[in-house]
Structure formats: structure tokens, C-alpha cells
Amino acid sequence: MSHHSVPVAPARGALRPLGLDEVTISGGFWGDRQQRNAQATLAHIEGKLESEGWLGNFDLAAAGRLPEGRRGREFADSEIYKYLEALAWELGRHDSPDLEQRFRAIVMRVAAAQQPDGYLHTAFGRPGQRARWSDLEWGHELYCFGHLFQAAVARERTRPGADDGLLAVSTRVADLVCDVFEDGGIESICGHAEVEMGLAELARVTGSPRYAAMARTFVERHGRGTLREIAYGREYFQDDVAIREAEVLRGHAVRANYLSAGAVDVAMDAGDADLLDALRRQWAQTVATRTYVTGGQGSHHEDEAFGDDFELPPDRAYSETCAGIGSVMFSWRLLLAGDIGGGGVEKYADLIERTLYNVVATSPSRDGRAFYYANTLHQRVARQPAHPEATSANAASSLRAPWFDVSCCPPNVARTLASLAAYVATADDDGVQLHQYAPASVRTVLADGREVAFDVETSYPDAGTVRVVVRSAGEWTLGLRVPSWAEGAQLRVGDELPVAVTPGRADVRRDFVAGDVVTLELPMAPRVTRPDPRIDAVRGCVAIERGPEVLALESLDLGPAGDDVDDVVVAGDPVERDGRVRVPLRRMKVDAGGWPYGGDAASIGGGVPEEAFEVPLISYHDWANRGPSTMRIWLPEA
Amino acid sequence: MSHHSVPVAPARGALRPLGLDEVTISGGFWGDRQQRNAQATLAHIEGKLESEGWLGNFDLAAAGRLPEGRRGREFADSEIYKYLEALAWELGRHDSPDLEQRFRAIVMRVAAAQQPDGYLHTAFGRPGQRARWSDLEWGHELYCFGHLFQAAVARERTRPGADDGLLAVSTRVADLVCDVFEDGGIESICGHAEVEMGLAELARVTGSPRYAAMARTFVERHGRGTLREIAYGREYFQDDVAIREAEVLRGHAVRANYLSAGAVDVAMDAGDADLLDALRRQWAQTVATRTYVTGGQGSHHEDEAFGDDFELPPDRAYSETCAGIGSVMFSWRLLLAGDIGGGGVEKYADLIERTLYNVVATSPSRDGRAFYYANTLHQRVARQPAHPEATSANAASSLRAPWFDVSCCPPNVARTLASLAAYVATADDDGVQLHQYAPASVRTVLADGREVAFDVETSYPDAGTVRVVVRSAGEWTLGLRVPSWAEGAQLRVGDELPVAVTPGRADVRRDFVAGDVVTLELPMAPRVTRPDPRIDAVRGCVAIERGPEVLALESLDLGPAGDDVDDVVVAGDPVERDGRVRVPLRRMKVDAGGWPYGGDAASIGGGVPEEAFEVPLISYHDWANRGPSTMRIWLPEA
Structure with missing residues (x-):
């Protein structure tokens, strides 16, 4: 027990x-x-x-x-x-x-x-x-x-x-x-x-x-x-x-x-x-x-x-x-x-x-x-x-x-x-596996009595750098989860050259000394995500993700572009600038009213598109903290 | 009263x-x-x-x-x-x-x-x-x-x-x-x-x-x-x-x-x-x-x-x-x-x-x-x-x-x-308006005592011909609804040349004699219907309509193509043959499983499409009369 x-x-x-x-x-x-x-x-x-x-x-x-x-x-x-x-x-x-x-x-x-x-x-x-x-x-x-x-x-x-x-x-x-x-x-x-x-x-x-x-x-x-x-x-x-x-x-x-x-x-x-x-x-x-x-x-x-x-x-x-x-x-x-x-x-x-x-x-x-x-x-x-x-x-x-x-x-x-x-972490007979990344201190004893101690230093998910600073001496294996979205991640042990690691687990087995540092670099550029075509409800849409966070468009960020997240389309790739992910949008052309089904694509949402404008996205978990708003994760593509 | x-x-x-x-x-x-x-x-x-x-x-x-x-x-x-x-x-x-x-x-x-x-x-x-x-x-x-x-x-x-x-x-x-x-x-x-x-x-x-x-x-x-x-x-x-x-x-x-x-x-x-x-x-x-x-x-x-x-x-x-x-x-x-x-x-x-x-x-x-x-x-x-x-x-x-x-x-x-x-019908001071088309007999008296009698002969909506056979003599106005979808409808009075009528109401004012025939020809070719782009749930899909009927794909009609209406896309225009509307379909390419969201469109539903095959549609109202089935009205476009 x-x-x-x-x-x-x-x-x-x-x-x-x-x-x-x-x-x-x-x-x-x-x-x-x-x-x-x-x-x-x-x-x-x-x-x-x-x-x-x-x-x-x-x-x-x-x-x-x-x-x-x-x-x-x-x-x-x-x-x-x-x-x-x-x-x-x-x-x-x-x-x-x-x-x-x-x-x-x-x-x-x-x-x-x-x-x-x-x-x-x-x-x-x-x-x-x-x-x-x-x-x-x-x-x-x-x-x-x-x-x-x-x-x-x-x-x-x-x-x-x-x-x-x-x-x-x-x-x-x-x-x-x-x-x-x-x-x-x-x-x-x-x-x-x-x-x-x-x-x-x-x-x-x-x-x-x-x-x-x-x-x-x-x-x-x-x-x-x-x-x-x-x-x-x-x-x-x-x-x-x-x-x-x-x-x-x-x-x-x-x-x-x-x-x-x-x-x-x-x-x-x-x-x-x-x-x-x-x-x-x-x-x-x-x-x-x-x-x-x-x-x-x-x-x-x-x-x-x-x-x-x-x-x-x-x-x-x-x-x-x-x-x-x-x-x-x-x-x-x-x-x-x-x-x-x-x-x-x-x-x-x-x-x-x-x-x-x-x-x-x-x-x-x-x-x-x-x-x-x-x-x-x-x-x-x-x-x-x-x-x-x-x-x-x-x-x-x-x-x-x-x-x-x-x-x-x-x-x-x-x-x-x-x-x-x-x-956050588990242990097996030979070491400790880190599953979630947060600033943390980890102190445990393996089944055979080996003591393992390390600290995690990171501002994840704001940044993708995760530093594991070892605080104990001894031989054991540090397992680091490389998230499935983290194509291009790199691992560096001490002053060694970084090596590419692929999604799954990256193991580092060492005879560690206190002060050793293992650094995982996760790629945090915004990603454009498309759905399986069988998910009918979001066909033709993209979601923007960054690290573990799904991003969202909230109406409060549309500014002079209006207040309805439902009449814009994505007009290009997201970029990160001034610490925020931004995405170029264009207004949809829509009819004034009437029966919303018809044969002519041009008459329903067609026409000449307006010029694109750039709007910042927010982390989805952060929405609806600034008062009433509309919001969407999945954005139609132009 | x-x-x-x-x-x-x-x-x-x-x-x-x-x-x-x-x-x-x-x-x-x-x-x-x-x-x-x-x-x-x-x-x-x-x-x-x-x-x-x-x-x-x-x-x-x-x-x-x-x-x-x-x-x-x-x-x-x-x-x-x-x-x-x-x-x-x-x-x-x-x-x-x-x-x-x-x-x-x-x-x-x-x-x-x-x-x-x-x-x-x-x-x-x-x-x-x-x-x-x-x-x-x-x-x-x-x-x-x-x-x-x-x-x-x-x-x-x-x-x-x-x-x-x-x-x-x-x-x-x-x-x-x-x-x-x-x-x-x-x-x-x-x-x-x-x-x-x-x-x-x-x-x-x-x-x-x-x-x-x-x-x-x-x-x-x-x-x-x-x-x-x-x-x-x-x-x-x-x-x-x-x-x-x-x-x-x-x-x-x-x-x-x-x-x-x-x-x-x-x-x-x-x-x-x-x-x-x-x-x-x-x-x-x-x-x-x-x-x-x-x-x-x-x-x-x-x-x-x-x-x-x-x-x-x-x-x-x-x-x-x-x-x-x-x-x-x-x-x-x-x-x-x-x-x-x-x-x-x-x-x-x-x-x-x-x-x-x-x-x-x-x-x-x-x-x-x-x-x-x-x-x-x-x-x-x-x-x-x-x-x-x-x-x-x-x-x-x-x-x-x-x-x-x-x-x-x-x-x-x-x-x-x-x-x-x-x-089916209404009257005003000068005549009778037909709003719905069905084989029918209409016998009424206008406010000023004029008697109006006519029969409607039609196999609508199987066919688009509606014959109004007048059974009374006198001057009055016959109003015929031209449905909003009926672009290209034609109206013929007796042996006169047909004239084009547009959606709305076509009025025929005559001094009718018993036996006069007014014929409305409604275009019954299958129509491809697209949704307003703000209807997120059917973005990228079409519905096929014919006359007043919305058509549907029922799994029982997929035949050797399988039994799932959810992994096919429309690959061309519908045609009518042998009394049925048929639509060319192709199977969607889908992954075997795993996380259904990803960055690469080719890995999610991409790949080389199969050859198209033709499948009959049914009237939506007629679905689920042949036993358990799956069904959809909105079909994704290839």
C-alpha cells in the first residue's frame, strides 16, 4: 500500500x-x-x-x-x-x-x-x-x-x-x-x-x-x-x-x-x-x-x-x-x-x-x-x-x-x-518520466533506493524551452515526453550539440551529477490544423494551435472590422508578432437576406472579397474574460 | 361568418x-x-x-x-x-x-x-x-x-x-x-x-x-x-x-x-x-x-x-x-x-x-x-x-x-x-389563385357571383406539367404560382405559343369557355443547391433538389460501393436517367484512425481519389422505408 x-x-x-x-x-x-x-x-x-x-x-x-x-x-x-x-x-x-x-x-x-x-x-x-x-x-x-x-x-x-x-x-x-x-x-x-x-x-x-x-x-x-x-x-x-x-x-x-x-x-x-x-x-x-x-x-x-x-x-x-x-x-x-x-x-x-x-x-x-x-x-x-x-x-x-x-x-x-x-511525472525501475511541463521540483526514490532529484525550469507554454536541472548524483534515465505536435523538437544534454527528437519519449540515461542540465526545445510556432474530412461540421475550416494550446478568434479582437466572428474567412497563414499570434482575415461576402440556399455560389457568399486585415488570436481557455463576446476556434478558409 | x-x-x-x-x-x-x-x-x-x-x-x-x-x-x-x-x-x-x-x-x-x-x-x-x-x-x-x-x-x-x-x-x-x-x-x-x-x-x-x-x-x-x-x-x-x-x-x-x-x-x-x-x-x-x-x-x-x-x-x-x-x-x-x-x-x-x-x-x-x-x-x-x-x-x-x-x-x-x-387555392374579387399543384377539381363562386370551375391535371411532382382545364364560362383571372426554384418555367394558354414566366405569380385573365386549357410547364431537371456560407455545418456541401423535393442519398443505394454515406464525395453533376436522379460519387480517402486533426491535408482525407461511380438518389421524404439505413441530404463536394 x-x-x-x-x-x-x-x-x-x-x-x-x-x-x-x-x-x-x-x-x-x-x-x-x-x-x-x-x-x-x-x-x-x-x-x-x-x-x-x-x-x-x-x-x-x-x-x-x-x-x-x-x-x-x-x-x-x-x-x-x-x-x-x-x-x-x-x-x-x-x-x-x-x-x-x-x-x-x-x-x-x-x-x-x-x-x-x-x-x-x-x-x-x-x-x-x-x-x-x-x-x-x-x-x-x-x-x-x-x-x-x-x-x-x-x-x-x-x-x-x-x-x-x-x-x-x-x-x-x-x-x-x-x-x-x-x-x-x-x-x-x-x-x-x-x-x-x-x-x-x-x-x-x-x-x-x-x-x-x-x-x-x-x-x-x-x-x-x-x-x-x-x-x-x-x-x-x-x-x-x-x-x-x-x-x-x-x-x-x-x-x-x-x-x-x-x-x-x-x-x-x-x-x-x-x-x-x-x-x-x-x-x-x-x-x-x-x-x-x-x-x-x-x-x-x-x-x-x-x-x-x-x-x-x-x-x-x-x-x-x-x-x-x-x-x-x-x-x-x-x-x-x-x-x-x-x-x-x-x-x-x-x-x-x-x-x-x-x-x-x-x-x-x-x-x-x-x-x-x-x-x-x-x-x-x-x-x-x-x-x-x-x-x-x-x-x-x-x-x-x-x-x-x-x-x-x-x-x-x-x-x-x-x-x-x-x-506530472512517473517512475519506473530505472528512472523518472516527465509527462507534463511546468516549473516544478521533483524528488523521489526509485524502487532500488536510488535517489533522484531535479527541478524543471520553463515558461511553457509561453515558450518552448524546458530545462531539467539535476539536483542529485547517480545513474538513471530521464524520460521526456515529446508531444505529438512537436515535429522538429530538439534535445540538448549539457553542452553537447542538440539532437533532433521525434514525438514520443526521449530518454536520457546518464550518470548524472548535481547541476547537470537537460534542455528540451519544443517548437512553438503557430500551426494550421485541418480536420478529418468526415467531421462534417468543420469542413473547409482550419484551427490555429500553438504548443498545447488551441487558439480562438474572439469578437473583441476584431476591432474596427466589426463584431461578428461569423462573417470572416482566413486569408493566409498565421504569424507571431509582439508575443501574439495573428491571422489575416477577410470579410465574407453575404447576401442581405432571403432564402439561404441557392444554385449560384456567386450569389451566396460570392463576390469580390475585401482586403485582408490582421487580427490577433487568443488562447481558447482565455476567452470570455473580457465581457460578452462571440468566439470561434474553427475558421473558414477563403 | x-x-x-x-x-x-x-x-x-x-x-x-x-x-x-x-x-x-x-x-x-x-x-x-x-x-x-x-x-x-x-x-x-x-x-x-x-x-x-x-x-x-x-x-x-x-x-x-x-x-x-x-x-x-x-x-x-x-x-x-x-x-x-x-x-x-x-x-x-x-x-x-x-x-x-x-x-x-x-x-x-x-x-x-x-x-x-x-x-x-x-x-x-x-x-x-x-x-x-x-x-x-x-x-x-x-x-x-x-x-x-x-x-x-x-x-x-x-x-x-x-x-x-x-x-x-x-x-x-x-x-x-x-x-x-x-x-x-x-x-x-x-x-x-x-x-x-x-x-x-x-x-x-x-x-x-x-x-x-x-x-x-x-x-x-x-x-x-x-x-x-x-x-x-x-x-x-x-x-x-x-x-x-x-x-x-x-x-x-x-x-x-x-x-x-x-x-x-x-x-x-x-x-x-x-x-x-x-x-x-x-x-x-x-x-x-x-x-x-x-x-x-x-x-x-x-x-x-x-x-x-x-x-x-x-x-x-x-x-x-x-x-x-x-x-x-x-x-x-x-x-x-x-x-x-x-x-x-x-x-x-x-x-x-x-x-x-x-x-x-x-x-x-x-x-x-x-x-x-x-x-x-x-x-x-x-x-x-x-x-x-x-x-x-x-x-x-x-x-x-x-x-x-x-x-x-x-x-x-x-x-x-x-x-x-x-x-391549395384562394380567391380574390377577380379570380382564383392556385398555390399548390395536385390533381384537383375546383368549384367556387366569386364575391360578385361569378362561377368558376376548373380541374387540375398533373402528375406533379413526378413531372412538371400542370394542366388547368376550365369547366365554366366567364371572364376571370387564373393565378398560377411559379415556384421560386422554377427558373425557365413556361405558360401556354390553349394553342397559343408558350411564354416564359418568372417565379412569382403568372396571371391569365380571359373570358374562358369550358374546355379551355392553361398549361404551366415547370422545369424538373435536378438542381445543385449550395448553402449560405454562414451555415457552418454544411460548408463545402451541395444538396440536390428536383422540383419541390429535396433529394437524399440513402446507404441502401450505394450497392457494392459500401454502406456508409459518410465517406463519399460528389464528383460531378446529377443526371436524370430511367426516371431517377443519379449523382457521380467518389470514395473519400481517409486515414485508418488516430487523432483526427492535423496540419497536412494530404494525410487527412488526401491521397489519390478512386474512380467515380454513379448512385441514384431518392426523395428525402421517402427515406427509411426499406429498413435500417444511413442517409444524408448534404453531400460534400470533391
Whole structure:
């Protein structure tokens, strides 16, 4: 049992994840966001959990005053647990008596609501409430428990043996879950996957094979028509095809990713190579056919679901923040498992990087107190800001909103940012692999006792230079991911001549001495990206990317050229000047109105084009921080 | 008060609609569908209304046994009323003792459920049910009443003075509505527009100014924040902007069209030129920016709503059948009102024709016992047939389905087909205008007593020849619509030389003698249609049209070329041969998999194209009648 501060600690696997106790992000793009998360977002979330009454639900439960006065949706408990998990990771980054006190105070309120048999949910089971387990399709009971378990795991891995009681609360819940749901009991599953991951990690923390077996059972019960049919179809909760027979992720995109992540956990613990292989194939197919250029997943607003292959409309992208986080969880677990089909594990880190920069970083506002729930790739009509005190009912009706009726995303962002250092690096028997680039310090001990210490110095992604400064002496291998987009990257060891490295992994094996420097130079010129021709919705368009960032055109930058991003076309290659990527545009010629379909191309958008003008692009994640605007990533070509 | 058999009888207006007593469709495309409607669909619907228990709800109400046992959604009553309306029109087409008996039997069951004060709804107001008017946002009480009124109007106009009691039931309900909702009472509206049209026509049938005033009040209360805010926003039920200040249709597409149609009724009766002009502008803007090439409207599945301007994804088209029918209702009312801005009223008939052929005709299956609720323009994955006994919960999960949980579309199609002859022709002081082409006989009397009689002989849209054979003697003007797509049309009067006519209206004023023939020749060669460049979702694609029909590529016609409509491109112009339109295609070159975005066009869909092969297209409305298939209207160009 690992005591490293990691969210995922498989018993086996090719690579061991380094935890918050081994990796510290010390600044830069992600360091800034971690700081904002700590200084603004966590308090913002706790304020909302109090003012919305979702924390108060536990007090009412403890006082025997439910169901009267209960507030929030049936899954509101889970937001408290995700917040606790975020606090646990934040406390794993550095001590804070204030945060520690807040953490313990909430755990006490949660624990007080636990019933004698271990059941712990504020929306079910009391007189006047629906019976326990009576609505597995929509009730989210096990989903909430899964988040509780993850919070307890985060706490145990960052404060082993803490006497706050959260782990004991969780194991009592987990014992009850096993009593109720093991074969011979209620042989069903939760309509929203999550408990699988939670149980698998709780098993790893406690050493309980029963929890691991329960996780496996839940995973395997999916796809057997276990739940009732619903209007969205059984694929909505992945109960349509058995998990090892599925070919691609489908249905609700958060559910699909959470289930897949939990299934990797199960496969790793059970040594189930067939299951692992099925999940690798599903991941590859999902990336090839159902993922936005941002890494976002989910193209249906109606059921928050994946669409069919290549159904990726930018203007109706749902790309839920939580689905992006779920995708990071799934990819990270496959990375740790290692790869068999060739190509290495870097493809998983590539998608993680893409998703972190272009989905997870897009969600929070600059002040850390408002969030996108859905992350559209094309905003046609400027949305107004949400009222700062408002709770938003609709995930797409405003600019970033401070809170939602269904507020899964804000605490999910918070726990992800607080634990982000745990996704930076791994170790194997002979060294350390760097998967994400940020200013960081890495200190670890390999399995055979060799100490490895180095710092990463970089202003990535502003610039493409990544300097690894070794701080320990000894022979080991440094692995550096060369992103898939980084054609022309170069690696330099000390004063040696630079050598070209190709996308994948560049290994440097040396008998290092403290002060040695390894420098990776990643090419940061803007790139013109074209879509697979089967993605109908962006045919004839290009996206501009720079490093790991997808760029966007925001109407506020059109200046005197107007305010509509929808009537311009790209008229040339992007250039970088004065620190910004600029692209030449021309206005489209369009008719004044009338039936918008006709035989003559010249009459529809034809005519003599205007002169080109140059407009700066912004990082997509930075859009909608300057007030109402329209925006698009995919730009039509002239 | 007109006693002609028409669904819409404005007191004034440029054109008087000819009713079922004046126009008979005698065969052809629409005649076949009317026959199928009469022989299969009506009985199918009645069977479902019985087996689903929605008719039985009225019996339970009469027996005082509600709410226990009530079945169906809160708006289930409305389906009975739409079915009654369909029966009334069908009985207006020709006598049928059997239908007459069925009509009267249902009216008796409905009437028995009416409460002493006139209230008549099976889902509200009894102990154990929600209170009357307690949920105007979602309750659909007034919506149901509106359909009741339309049924009573249809009956009164096809069987004036019938002693079945439906009109008396309706006026008692309408009196109650006025008592409750007039200013000083509940100053609100229904979340689903419909009662406005119903009250306006009931006023025309009964001569009650009170009903007309109530209709006007309901129309004017929209857009004033009258209803509670909902998650979809107030635009969902058009309560966001006052109707005379709105610029375009928005929100739920059926609600928006029904409200607009009712508002035209109100504007006509009140002589409110400003309101009428606002509605004409909204119609024009909606057609220019928010309408599919099929005439379909609504691009959001989530809220069954219009999207933003030019947000018209073919693969996520909702294009609800009922929205198409609502659009026909709105357009027809504007046509009757006449036009002021130039261009004539033919644009309204153009959209009606497009919508009838490509939305309304698409919904029912060939056997008339299954229906599309949503009408996608691009089916990426073949759907399986719905179970013939099943009630479909999801409007897009199968091929046409026999019935739906929300089953508004089947009876809406039935009433539309049964009354279709009333949308064919109008009269003004000097003659008759033909707006739709079908084999038909037309017999009417102009305002000054001149008798006009003629037959229409045509196999349109198979062929483009429309022969009008005059059967009466006298001087009058025959107006023939030349569709907007019919560049190169020719008109011939008797043995005279043909003359070219341009889109709009071709008038022939003659002192006709019986036997005179006027022949319109419409060009029926397939046309290549390109979209406005702002419609991102179909950039780089063409649609093929022929006459009023939009054509489609169905996978079943790809033959040895494979079964996926999504990896072919158009490689040349369509040709017509052996009675079918054929188009040369080539297979797209696509990569085997991997990240679907890249810099090199050649690596994504590039390479040497295969040889072209020729594939027949079908009429879009005819797709999915040969089993599971994929389909697309918009075809990428090579």
C-alpha cells in the first residue's frame, strides 16, 4: 500500500505515479491556477455549499429534521465530498491550519449524518423520502458514495492516519454497499458510474479485497440491461454493451469516462489483460472519432452525451468540464498501465495535456469564482454575465456562472487543480518520466533506493524551452515526453550539440551529477490544423494551435472590422508578432437576406472579397474574460 | 361568418381560402397520402388513443374515478382533440357513417367529462391532482383547450349545426377561460401557445367578440415576463420579447409557430397592420437564417428549439414534424393576409410547398402507421425499427415509431392531410389563385357571383406539367404560382405559343369557355443547391433538389460501393436517367484512425481519389422505408 499522495495507486503497472509529496509545481501556468484555486475557488465553493444549504442538509439529517428543508438535487452530497477531496489535496500541497480546521469541521457534520448501519445520504431512506436503492437509474446514491471514498482516499494519502474520522465513515458506507450489492443481494449498479473508482482506491488504501471485488462486480454488471430502460436509452449509463465488448465510449460522457477509469482500476488490480486491452481500444476509437480538437468530449446537450462518430459540432459542443476531467482520469490510468500496442504511453499524456489546457483551464474565470459547465467551441451570440449571486439553471445560458443547480464542475475543477502535481511525472525501475511541463521540483526514490532529484525550469507554454536541472548524483534515465505536435523538437544534454527528437519519449540515461542540465526545445510556432474530412461540421475550416494550446478568434479582437466572428474567412497563414499570434482575415461576402440556399455560389457568399486585415488570436481557455463576446476556434478558409 | 370548410377564415384579407367544399384533391402525391390517412392512419391513431388509455381518461373523469388510473402526460387530452379535428376534416372530404359514428362516440365521452362550470381537463383540478391553472408554464391546460376549439371549428365548418354537442362543449370551456383569464383575473398565458388560434377561430365561427378579445390578450401578454423563469429561458415559450418587438422566431419551434399563427389571426381580426408587419418581418428573418433546406425548423434536441442564426446542423436537426405543420399554419395565414413589401404572397406558398413535401410527407411511413417526430437531415448510424406495439420515449432513437409518450405528431399529420385541400387555392374579387399543384377539381363562386370551375391535371411532382382545364364560362383571372426554384418555367394558354414566366405569380385573365386549357410547364431537371456560407455545418456541401423535393442519398443505394454515406464525395453533376436522379460519387480517402486533426491535408482525407461511380438518389421524404439505413441530404463536394 502506497503512502504517496496520489489519486491513483495501482498495485501493479508499468509506471508508478509520483505524488504531491514528490512533485511540486512551483509556478507558471498551472502554478498560477493552483494558487488561484487555493486563494479564491475553495472559499467560493464552501460559501456556495453553505448558502445553497447543501452542507446544511447533513445538519438536518443529524438532527432528524429531514426531509423538510432539504435543498439541492439528489446528488448534492457529492459536491461536499468533492470539496473535501479538494481540501485534502490542497493540504497535501502545504499545511494550513485554517484549511485543516475547515476540513475537520465538515467531516464532523458529514459523520453526524451517518446512520447506525452506515448509510449516509441526505436524499433517501427517511420517512417522506424515497426508499434506499429505489431509483438506481437516477438516484445517484452510489455515485455520492464513490466521491466520499475518493475524498477519504485523498485524505489518507496526504495525512495517513489522520484522526478526523473520514476513513472510518467511508469504510462503514463501503461495508454496507458490499452487504447490499454483492451477488445474492441487489444485483444492480448505479446509473452514474463513480463508485467503481472510489471502491477500487478504498481497497488499495485499506487493503480490503472485498471492496476491490465489489468494484469489479459493479464494472462487470454494466452492459447487461441491469438498469431500467430510460428515454435516452441504456447507452446513457453504459448499460447497453458489456464493458469488455464495447468498441467506443458512448452515452453520457462523464459517466462513460468515470466507468472506464474505474474499469482500468479493476483490470489492473485483477491482472485482467483482456479488460485492459478492451479499454485501450475504446480509448483509441474515442480519440479518433469522438473528441474535439480541444480534447473535449460530448456533443449532445440533450443527454450530455457523446454523439455518433465524427458528430462534433463546434457550436453545439457540450464538452462538459467534468467529462474532460473524467477523460484525464481515464487516460492517466491507461498511462500508468503502460502500453502494449506500440506508440508508447505518451499518447495518453498528449490527450491529458490537450484536455488540461483547453477544457479544464477554460472552465474557471480569471478570478476563480465562476465556471463554464459546457465548453462550446463556437459562440454565435454573445452571452451576458451571470449574476454573481445567481445559481444557474442552464449550463449554456450565460458567461461563466458562479454556481449551478447541478454544480458538479466547480468542485471537480478544484480537486483536479489541487492534485495536478500528481499527473506530472512517473517512475519506473530505472528512472523518472516527465509527462507534463511546468516549473516544478521533483524528488523521489526509485524502487532500488536510488535517489533522484531535479527541478524543471520553463515558461511553457509561453515558450518552448524546458530545462531539467539535476539536483542529485547517480545513474538513471530521464524520460521526456515529446508531444505529438512537436515535429522538429530538439534535445540538448549539457553542452553537447542538440539532437533532433521525434514525438514520443526521449530518454536520457546518464550518470548524472548535481547541476547537470537537460534542455528540451519544443517548437512553438503557430500551426494550421485541418480536420478529418468526415467531421462534417468543420469542413473547409482550419484551427490555429500553438504548443498545447488551441487558439480562438474572439469578437473583441476584431476591432474596427466589426463584431461578428461569423462573417470572416482566413486569408493566409498565421504569424507571431509582439508575443501574439495573428491571422489575416477577410470579410465574407453575404447576401442581405432571403432564402439561404441557392444554385449560384456567386450569389451566396460570392463576390469580390475585401482586403485582408490582421487580427490577433487568443488562447481558447482565455476567452470570455473580457465581457460578452462571440468566439470561434474553427475558421473558414477563403 | 363563412361556412366554407376551411381551418382559417379571416374576416378580411387579400385572399379568401377555398375550402374542402370547393377544392377536392383527386389523386397523385397528396391524394395517395390522403387516402392512406383515411384508410390506415385514422384507425391507427384511435386504436392507440384507446390502448394507451388517453381516451379512457375522459371516462374515468366522468365516473369520478380520477386521478387514479389516469394515463399519459398532462397534455394527452389534446391528442383526442386533434384526432376529432382530423375526423371532422375527413368527414368534410366525404361522408362516412362509420367515421361519423366514431366522431360522435368520442365527443360524447369528452362531453361527459366536462365539469358543471365548463372546465374540461383530465389532469388538473380534482382532489389528488394539481389545482387548475397552478402550472401555466408546463401544465398545457389552455393548450388542450385550443385544440378542442379547433376541433369544434372544423366540425362546424364541415357540418354546420351538427347536433353532436362539440361546439357547445367548446363554448362553455371558452366562456370559462374568458372568465378566468380576462384582465383583472389571472393575467397570464399558457406555456404552449395554441389557445390563441383556437379562440380566434371559435370567435369567427360563433361571432363572439369576447373570444377574439381573449385571443388578442393572450397574444399581447407574451414577452412581458408573464410566466416563471425556467431552465430553458423565457424564449422557450416566447415570453422573452413582446410579439410586435421580436425580430425572429425563437425558442420552442412548435410554440413559436403556433403563437405566430395565432397572432396573425388576431392582427387580421383587429386590423392591426403593425402587428401583421412585425410578423411578416419575423417570418422573413426566420426563413433567411433559421430554416433547413427541407423547410424544417428547430435545431436543438434539448429544448426542441430554434438555434441561433445559421445554426443548422443536419445531423442534429430536430425539425419536428409539428413545427413544420406550425410553419405551414403561420405561412398560410400570412398568405391570406396578402403582402405589402413586394414579392407577392408566393413566397409563403413556396415555403408551404417545401415544408409539405420535405417535412410533413417525411413523417409518416408508407403504411401510415408509424411516424417521424424529429426529421433529421443526416442519419449517421442506422436505427432499428421501433417495435410495432411499442410507445417510443425518444423521438430519435428508432426508425419511424407507431406512437410516442409525447404523441403530438401523428394526429397533427392526420388533421393536416385530411384538410390539405384547404391549402391549395384562394380567391380574390377577380379570380382564383392556385398555390399548390395536385390533381384537383375546383368549384367556387366569386364575391360578385361569378362561377368558376376548373380541374387540375398533373402528375406533379413526378413531372412538371400542370394542366388547368376550365369547366365554366366567364371572364376571370387564373393565378398560377411559379415556384421560386422554377427558373425557365413556361405558360401556354390553349394553342397559343408558350411564354416564359418568372417565379412569382403568372396571371391569365380571359373570358374562358369550358374546355379551355392553361398549361404551366415547370422545369424538373435536378438542381445543385449550395448553402449560405454562414451555415457552418454544411460548408463545402451541395444538396440536390428536383422540383419541390429535396433529394437524399440513402446507404441502401450505394450497392457494392459500401454502406456508409459518410465517406463519399460528389464528383460531378446529377443526371436524370430511367426516371431517377443519379449523382457521380467518389470514395473519400481517409486515414485508418488516430487523432483526427492535423496540419497536412494530404494525410487527412488526401491521397489519390478512386474512380467515380454513379448512385441514384431518392426523395428525402421517402427515406427509411426499406429498413435500417444511413442517409444524408448534404453531400460534400470533391
